[in-house]
Amino acid sequence: MSTSPRRIAIFGATSDIAVAFARAHAAGGTRFALSARDGAALDRLAQDLKVRGAGEVTVRTVDFADLSQLPAIAEAMWGAFGGLDVALIAYGSLPDQAKACLDPALAEEALRLNFTSPALLVNTLAGYFEAARAGTIAVITSVAGDRGRQSNYVYGGAKGGLQTFLDGVRHRLHASGVTVLDIRPGFVATKMTQHLPQTGPLWAQPDKVASDISAAIAKRRAVLYTPWFWWVIMTIVCALPRAVFHRSKL
Amino acid sequence: MSGSDMSASPAASRTRLYGSWGNILRAEHETLAPRSVDGAREIAARLPAHSAIARGNGRSYGDVALNPGRTLVDMLGLDHFIAFDATTGRLRCEAGILLSDILAVLSRPDRDGSGWLLPVMPGTRFITVGGAIANDVHGKNAHGLGSFGCHVVDLELARSDGRRLVCSPEENPDLFAATIGGLGLTGLILTATLQLRRVPGLALEAEDIAFDRLEDFFTLDAESAQAWEYTAAWIDCLAGGEALGRGIYMRARHAPGVGAPPPARAPSRSVPLTPPLSGVNGLSVRAFNALYWRKLGSKRRKSHVGSYEKVFFPLDAIGHWNRLYGPAGFYQFQAVVPPEHAEPVTRELLAEISSARQGSMLVVLKRFGDIVSPGLISFPMPGITLALDFPNLGDATRKLLARLERIVVAAGGRIYPAKDFSMSRESFAKGYPALQDFLRHRDPAMSSAFARRMGIVEEEDAS
Numbered sequence: 001m002s003t004s005p006r007r008i009a010i011f012g013a014t015s016d017i018a019v020a021f022a023r024a025h026a027a028g029g030t031r032f033a034l035s036a037r038d039g040a041a042l043d044r045l046a047q048d049l050k051v052r053g054a055g056e057v058t059v060r061t062v063d064f065a066d067l068s069q070l071p072a073i074a075e076a077m078w079g080a081f082g083g084l085d086v087a088l089i090a091y092g093s094l095p096d097q098a099k100a101c102l103d104p105a106l107a108e109e110a111l112r113l114n115f116t117s118p119a120l121l122v123n124t125l126a127g128y129f130e131a132a133r134a135g136t137i138a139v140i141t142s143v144a145g146d147r148g149r150q151s152n153y154v155y156g157g158a159k160g161g162l163q164t165f166l167d168g169v170r171h172r173l174h175a176s177g178v179t180v181l182d183i184r185p186g187f188v189a190t191k192m193t194q195h196l197p198q199t200g201p202l203w204a205q206p207d208k209v210a211s212d213i214s215a216a217i218a219k220r221r222a223v224l225y226t227p228w229f230w231w232v233i234m235t236i237v238c239a240l241p242r243a244v245f246h247r248s249k250l
Numbered sequence: 251m252s253g254s255d256m257s258a259s260p261a262a263s264r265t266r267l268y269g270s271w272g273n274i275l276r277a278e279h280e281t282l283a284p285r286s287v288d289g290a291r292e293i294a295a296r297l298p299a300h301s302a303i304a305r306g307n308g309r310s311y312g313d314v315a316l317n318p319g320r321t322l323v324d325m326l327g328l329d330h331f332i333a334f335d336a337t338t339g340r341l342r343c344e345a346g347i348l349l350s351d352i353l354a355v356l357s358r359p360d361r362d363g364s365g366w367l368l369p370v371m372p373g374t375r376f377i378t379v380g381g382a383i384a385n386d387v388h389g390k391n392a393h394g395l396g397s398f399g400c401h402v403v404d405l406e407l408a409r410s411d412g413r414r415l416v417c418s419p420e421e422n423p424d425l426f427a428a429t430i431g432g433l434g435l436t437g438l439i440l441t442a443t444l445q446l447r448r449v450p451g452l453a454l455e456a457e458d459i460a461f462d463r464l465e466d467f468f469t470l471d472a473e474s475a476q477a478w479e480y481t482a483a484w485i486d487c488l489a490g491g492e493a494l495g496r497g498i499y500m501r502a503r504h505a506p507g508v509g510a511p512p513p514a515r516a517p518s519r520s521v522p523l524t525p526p527l528s529g530v531n532g533l534s535v536r537a538f539n540a541l542y543w544r545k546l547g548s549k550r551r552k553s554h555v556g557s558y559e560k561v562f563f564p565l566d567a568i569g570h571w572n573r574l575y576g577p578a579g580f581y582q583f584q585a586v587v588p589p590e591h592a593e594p595v596t597r598e599l600l601a602e603i604s605s606a607r608q609g610s611m612l613v614v615l616k617r618f619g620d621i622v623s624p625g626l627i628s629f630p631m632p633g634i635t636l637a638l639d640f641p642n643l644g645d646a647t648r649k650l651l652a653r654l655e656r657i658v659v660a661a662g663g664r665i666y667p668a669k670d671f672s673m674s675r676e677s678f679a680k681g682y683p684a685l686q687d688f689l690r691h692r693d694p695a696m697s698s699a700f701a702r703r704m705g706i707v708e709e710e711d712a713s
């Protein structure tokens with residue numbers, strides 16, 4: 001238990017993966033600073049975590065699409081317990097690619113929520129963690145960011161940009177001993193993907209993804225594919241020659 | 251592709267395949283999956299007449315949580331704890347939370363081994379609080395502590411007229427009585443307050459005793475009633491003649507001062523898919539029964555102290571064990587008969603099964619005590635209950651079930667809807683004398699395959 005983080009901030013705390021992660025760490029008095037858009041859902045989660053053994057839970061409603069709110073939320077979450085062991089960034093949205101192709105406003109919104117906002121937030125948090133010279137910044141990106149595909153390059157492009165951004169922040173924080181974890185899940189059965197069938201061997205449950213994240217944080221890893229087989233799949237997908245890849249419908 | 255979002259929509263609608271636990275029926279359903287208590291209330295308020303039924307974790311063997319071609323409201327998204335008072339043991343939680351989660355979080359031993367425990371648990375921990383209330387489930391301690399419903403302090407119900415009602419013995423008592431054991435037909439249960447129980451040790455002292463004939467069950471049971479709070483017997487249902495009703499009597503009680511960690515949240519092993527042929531057939535049942543009957547060896551008695559997992563939840567060790575019955579599935583039958591007829595009627599039932607040579611591996615005989623459940627149409631009542639499951643052999647199995655049903659109802663007994671896929675309307679009405687009273691509290695939007703089969707909701711009612 002000594003490696004279990006004691007102060008955790010979660011941005012986008014009501015997402016299914018975040019909820020599973022928080023629940024897995026609640027026992028034993030862990031303190032949580034939670035933020036998300038839906039205040040009622042946050043309160044519900046706070047109560048749930050307390051019954052599960054959390055020491056203290058503070059909540060803050062925020063719209064991550066509103067970039068002007070980011071510095072204040074970062075400060076509040078960092079300050080809630082005088083510093084953090086882990087910051088998990090778990091928000092995002094899955095846009096309708098066909099519509100986003102035709103509607104620049106929709107594409108812009110998706111890029112903002114999946115790239116600009118988390119990138120700016122990480123940038124601000126990096127300053128706090130750097131000064132404290134310890135801790136982990138964990139960010140959920142996606143295997144979709146590994147290679148652009150016709151069926152979802154708006155989402156994939158944002159996530160890919162975020163991966164590169166995290167690479168840079170990791171480089172910057174190396175000297176201060178802060179870990180930057182890039183979490184790349186595949187298909188996860190969550191409310192974001194509820195319109196899809198969610199069955200088959202490639203689909204994972206949020207609990208599984210959450211426990212992989214916990215293990216990766218404990219081991220101070222840089223990049224996590226979850227479940228693990230996505231590393232194999234994406235290695236192959238990325239290695240496909242363009243001529244072959246372009247004939248696929250992926 | 252990854253799975254986080256910020257949407258606060260109450261539900262997504264889609265069609266999905268759902269089955270009964272016995273796999274007798276699988277069907278496409280229009281599914282609504284509320285993510286919050288408010289979302290569930292909004293859904294309830296929009297439901298047309300006779301359209302929907304709540305679904306918990308689908309551990310009912312029969313069709314109480316099925317509604318083919320219509321709507322299922324999947325309650326698993328309502329999985330939050332709300333509050334727990336560690337001085338009084340009162341737990342408030344949402345109705346979709348699993349008993350396994352409650353055990354994992356709250357039933358942890360203190361330094362002296364004592365702890366909080368769910369007062370009543372059925373043979374599987376993978377059921378929801380809502381499902382436990384709607385079937386008013388019972389456990390191995392039914393003779394001492396009654397049914398699950400006896401420990402519900404209050405509950406919140408969403409009705410299709412848009413109301414969200416608190417129901418308890420004091421507030422809306424009629425609706426409270428109708429909802430406990432009410433098979434989901436009174437509305438959506440949103441939250442519940444449960445009274446947990448303090449036990450002197452979470453571990454159990456358990457004893458298994460082999461017995462040679464049915465009479466011995468009754469002797470052992472009378473002997474054990476006071477000192478052993480958890481009791482049940484396995485019966486070798488293929489034994490006939492002199493050996494009719496032989497079996498293994500199982501009794502357990504809390505071991506003061508001995509702790510036990512909660513069982514895992516999920517089985518570590520699982521049957522991955524349904525094999526094309528049933529693994530449960532005449533041969534394997536015969537072999538199993540013969541072996542199981544001898545498992546205690548020549549001493550014919552075994553005892554141990556340890557975790558409650560094996561005593562309460564032997565079947566939970568393997569996930570999806572129901573698939574072993576193959577694509578045709580299996581029927582489960584559970585009935586209770588009043589105490590005055592207990593012995594002769596149990597004998598008659600066992601003789602019928604033994605002569606039909608349709609064996610079952612899981613045969614449980616258990617006495618219910620005199621504690622009256624608050625539910626209007628709850629299954630538990632004073633008497634002896636017998637539960638078995640039969641591989642589905644088509645007509646032959648249904649005929650056997652009909653014969654068993656006739657014997658039970660003639661003796662003033664009743665069949666358990668949670669396990670049923672074949673009872674007649676007449677038997678249901680006879681077994682549950684408060685049915686007419688119950689029907690006045692039905693929510694007009696609710697309907698299930700079971701309700702239609704029982705004529706509670708007329709077929710042509712459905713739009």
Ligand SMILES: Cc1cc2nc3c(=O)[nH]c(=O)nc-3n(C[C@H](O)[C@H](O)[C@H](O)COP(=O)(O)OP(=O)(O)OC[C@H]3O[C@@H](n4cnc5c(N)ncnc54)[C@H](O)[C@@H]3O)c2cc1C
Nearest residue numbers: 306307308309310372373378380381384387388433434439
């Ligand atoms: C291995 C095994 C052992 C078992 N042992 C026992 C036993 O010892 N004793 C016993 O009593 N039962 C036993 N059962 C049966 C089981 O306990 C019941 O069928 C239980 O009700 C299943 O709960 P569920 O959450 O899976 O609900 P489901 O099966 O999905 O639904 C059951 C009923 O509850 C209703 N319901 C569910 N949630 C709600 C809600 N939120 N609001 C309103 N209605 C709702 C449904 O409409 C349906 O009528 C056993 C089952 C299995 C598989």
